[in-house]
Amino acid sequence: MSPTSDTTSAGRRGYTPDTEVTYVKGVGPKLAEKLAKLEIHTLEDLLYYLPIRHEDRTHFASILDLVPGEPATVKGRVVGVESRRVRSGMNITHAHLDDGQGAIVLTFFNQPYLHDKFARMKNEIIVYGMVQEGRWGLEFSSPEWEEVEPEGDAIAAGRIVPVYGLTEGLSQRSLRKVMHRAVSTLAKVIPDVLPPSVARSQRFRPVEWCIQQAHFPDWLENQREGRRRLVFEEFFHLQLFLALRRAQTAQQTGIAFDIPEGFAREAASHLPFSLTRAQQKVVREIYDDMRRPRPMNRLLQGDVGSGKTAVAACAIMAAARGEYQCALMAPTEILAEQHGRVLRDLLEPSGIGVELLIGRLTARQKEKIRKRLAAGHGPVAVGTHALIQETVSFDRLGLIIIDEQHRFGVMQRAALIEKGLMADVLVMTATPIPRTLTMALYGDLHLSVIDELPPGRRPVKTHWKPPGERPAVYDGVRKLIDRGRQAFIVCPLITESEKLQVQAAEEHYERLRTSVFPDLRLGLLHGQIKGDEKDAVMEAFRRRELDILVATSVIEVGVDVPNAGVMVIEDAHRFGLAQLHQLRGRVGRSEHQAYCVLVAEATDEKMRQRMETMTRTNDGFVIAEEDLRIRGPGEVYGTKQSGLPDFRVADLVADKEVLEQARNEAFKLVTEGGRAELEAAKTHLKRIRSRWGLVEIS
Ligand code: ADP
Ligand code: MG
16 A cells, blocks of 8 residues: 555545555665565564563773673764785775774675775764774674764664664665664554553553664663553453454353263263372363353363373263264364274173374265264264364264364464354463463363373383494494384485485385394384385384384374384484474373483584473473473464464563463453453454454354
C-alpha cells in the first residue's frame, strides 16, 4: 500500500502500518530487497524490527585515557590517512584520529574507498570500538564510525546505540540510519491496540514512545520499558486467542459420558500392570472432564516411557462403555502402527476392537474399515492425522486422542478441533515442553502431567565418548549382548537428503556387519525400508532373532523392545537434545540397567554443554529447559516443526515473566473484562490472524 493512496489514516502524510517499506524515506529498491530478507516488508515490520542489543556510548573518552582491552567511544578529526596492499592482496587503510589531546590509529580492511573519503573529510567523526595495543601504539581495528554532521544529530555515538541483526550486504550504518528516521517520524502511525484497562494496569507508556525508546533509548531503563510493552502486546494477543478458544469450548455442549464412580479401577484391572499413582491421578482428571457436558480439551504431558498409552486406553474404555467411537491420531505411520499394536494388546482383553488405518493397506482394505467406522463399529480407529482427518467419517465419535510428539502445533491443532464435532479431545505429548512454552502453545487446554515413571525402571546410564574410543564402545556393546541383551546403533544424522541418509546408513551397517560384529546378527532399518520388510526386521528384533538393530533416527518413535539394553548414538552432536532424549527413551524399559552411549566430537562449548546435559540427567523437562537455554527458542523449536508462533519481538526464554503477565491479563479480559474492550481486541486479533495463521474465532 502506498502512503498517498490512503487518506483515512491519522498517520503522517497518509502513512499506515501497512505502507510498503519502500515508501519510507531513504529506502530504495536495493535496500528494500535486503530488508525483505529480514521479513521486513511494511512500515510496521520495520518499526517492530528491534535491535538485538544496545551499546552505551553516551560518553566520549579522551584518547589519552584509553585502556587496551576495553570498548570506548571517542570523537575527533582524521589528521592523516594511508592505504596499502599487503601480500595476500588485502587492502589495509590506516587513519589517524586526533581528539586534541591524543591520537589513535583506526585500521580498516578491504575498504579502499575509505582513503579518499577520510582524506576529503572536513567534519569530526565519532568512533566506537575495542581499544587494542597495535604496532604503532593504540589502535581501533575495524571500528564503527560515523561522521558528525554539523547540524545533524549523530545516531551512532554519544548515546545509547542500537545494534541490529543484519543480512548479507546490509550494513549496521545504513539500517540504523533508516531506522532512526522511521522511528522518529513514523512511529506515530502505529495504533494503540491494547485494551485501555490492560495498558493502565500494566502502566504502559504510549506505543509511539515505546517504539522510539525500544530502538533509540534516552536511558537503558527506557529501552526496557519500551520493549516490554511491545513484547507484552505480542504475547497478549496470542494468549487472548487461546483464552477465547477456551471460553468458546467451555460454552459448547459436548458429550456427558456416563462413567460410574469405580470405573477407573475396573478399567485398570484389564491392564497387564497396575497403574502408577501419577497415571491414576491423570485418569481421574480425564474421567472428570469426560463426565462434564462440555467438550474436553486436555493436554496429557508425560516423559518418554511414562505410560501415556495406558492412560489413553483407560479413556477409550470409558468412551467405549457408552458405545462411543474413538479416534487416535499419530504424526507418523510408524507411530500409528505402534499405537495400534499396543492398544490391541491393552484393549482386546476387554472386548474392544481396534482398527488400524494406515497408508499401506490396499484401497479395498481401507474402504472396508471406513465403512465399518461410518456404521459405528470399531470402535477405535488408529491412524495418521491425515488419514483420519480427511477420509473417515464416524457414526458416534466421542473421543479424539492426538499423539502429538511435537509435530503438530497450536494452529493445526486448533483447526482440527474446529472440525472435531463435539467430541472430547485429549492431546498427548511426549515432548517435555518447558512450562513457558506449554503456556504459549497449549494455553487453551487443561493440563495433566504424568510425573512418575513405572516402577522398577532404572535411569539409563549415559556416557559421552569421543569418536576415537569407538572400539571400546563396540566392545561394551558386545559384552552386553553376551549377557543376553540387545542393542540399538543409531547412524549419523545426514540432513541434506534422504538419499544420502539411506546411503550412509547402509554403509555404516555394512561396516559394522563385516568388520566389527561379523559373528553377531544385525538388522538395518531406515526411512526407505517400507511396509512388510520393515515389519519383518522389527519383528525379528523383538523376537531376539537379531542382536543389533542399526537404524536411522526413524526409531525415535515407535519401537518398544524391553530387552534392548544399550543404545549407541553415532555423531550424537548432530542431533537435538530433545531428539537424543527421545532416542534414549527406547532403552531402559525393563528391570535391567540400560546404557546410552553418545559418540560425539565436541567442537564447541555449546556442544559440550549439550552432551554433558545428556549424561547428567534423565529428566526430559530439565533437558528441554537446558536445550532452550543453550540454543534459544528459535533453534530448538524451529517454527515449522513446533508450530510455535513466530514472535517478532518476544523471546520465550528471556521474556518468561512478561508472558505470564500477558496471559493473566488476557484470560482476565475474556472472563471479566468489559464488552467493548473485548470486541475491540477481537477485531485486532482478526487483523493479525493471518500473520500467525490462527483459525477463526467466533
Ligand atoms: P509413553 O507413551 O508415555 O512413552 P508407553 O505408554 O509407551 O509410554 O509406556 C512405556 C512402557 O511402560 C510400555 O512398555 C508400557 O507397557 C509400560 N508401562 C506403562 N505403564 C506401566 C505401569 N503402570 N507399570 C508397568 N509398566 C507400565
Ligand atoms: Mg508412547
